[in-house]
Amino acid sequence: MTGMLNRYEALVATGELRVDPEQAAAAERLDRLQREMYKARSSTGLIGRLLGKKPLPPRGVYMWGGVGRGKSMLMDLFHQTLDITEKKRVHFHAFMLDVHALLRDERKNETGDPIPPVAAQIARNVQCLAFDEMVVNNSADAMIMSRLFTHLIVNEGVTIVTTSNRAPSQLYKDGLNREHFLPFIDLIEQELDVMTLNGPTDYRLARLGGMPTWHMPLGEPTTQQAREAFYRLTDYPPEDAEHVPSTEIDVGGGRTLFVPKSLKGVGVFSFKRLCSEARGASDYLAIARAYHTVIVVGIPKMGPDRRNEAARFVTLIDALYENKVKLIVAADAAPEELYEAGSGRFEFERTVSRLNEMQSADYLALGHGES
Secondary structure, three states, rough: OOOOHHHHHHHHHHOOOOOOHHHHHHHHHHHHHHHHHHHHHHHHHHHHHOOOOOOOOOOEEEOOOOOOHHHHHHHHHHHOOOOOOOHHHHHHHHHHHHHHHHHHHHHOOOOOHHHHHHHHHOOOOEEEEEOOOOOOOOHHHHHHHHHHHHHHHHHHOOOOEEEEEOOOOOOOOOOOOHHOOOHHHHHHHHEEEEEEOOOOOOOOHHOOOOOOOOOOOOOOHHHHHHHHHHHHOOOOOHHHHHHHOEEEEEEEEEEEEEEEEEEEEEEEEEEEHHHHHHOOHHHHHHHHOOOOEEEEEOOOOOOOOHHHHHHHHHHHHHHHHHHOOOOEEEOOHHHOOEOOOOHHHHHHHHHHHHHHHHHOHHHEEEEOOOO
16 A cells, blocks of 8 residues: 555645645654554554554644645545554544443443443444544533543554544633543643644635625525535545534523534534524624634525615624634525615625625635734
8 A cells, every 4th residue: 555655645746636734744743653552552452442442642643724625634544545554533622422322321330430441342343543633612622631542542542543624622612621631632732643734725716716705696506506516625535425414513601503604614504593593792702712614504685674684694793704604695685685775774884895895816815813
């Protein structure tokens, strides 16, 4: 099997990837990790493996950076070229759903702390666990992650490789009971090499291929365009549309918001869910922090009878704009025609300006949360 670094350098040589020092450094580190894992396996020996003895795990890798900087691509190359069978690659959201299901089953046994046996079950026949898009949006995940991953790494000898849009210190920022999550951040910094990928090329944005971000009027063609944007941005196969993961994000005050489609930092919402229900700035700020790209469908023309929806829409756009979230919409009209009359129409002019700016190449080139 061709090694990680050889495959990466071949992609650069053919022009599929551009020269990027941070990306190259991560590829070299992942290539070295592969060699370290092979050495750890051979040093343990056949007898040790037969006796169930886990090799000491090499240090894992935590890659973080802005959207489209090649994190998932490097993860794919690493996993594809890692020449062992005891490996597993999974999206972090799906992994945590499985963890909670295993914990529920284990609690039924009433045998004490459920985390050690669940960690042992996850680690069975797994030497390397690779996650894509580590993000923590709810207190249920935050409360168990430190202990779970300590058992996986320290007790079970599993090497962790993961990607994230956030630096370790920014995970679960401002989350409920975050003090219980801080040991997990310490664990990452102690047990994994943290590597930053914020190179000049946004490959994910390039996947849109110049596709507009504002689609109108409402109807099946417009919905299909928004749907296609989601698949391009997430690399999710359209033929598997019914299995796109959903999630709930913590919006503060003990409340959560259901996100019908949530994958790789892209969230899909309906205008009705976001602006026709009673919501405030904290809800929209939670969305802006959780997603680098937000797709909103079903945006109608609004008049005086929808002044409350228009006011919430203004607050939503403010939160997305301030956090440099990419916005893709399916709307019934251009920004200038969305709210032509009604209370707050003057204030809506700023929103129109921001909506037009958010479609510009300069805005789309900005990183999530970049000032």
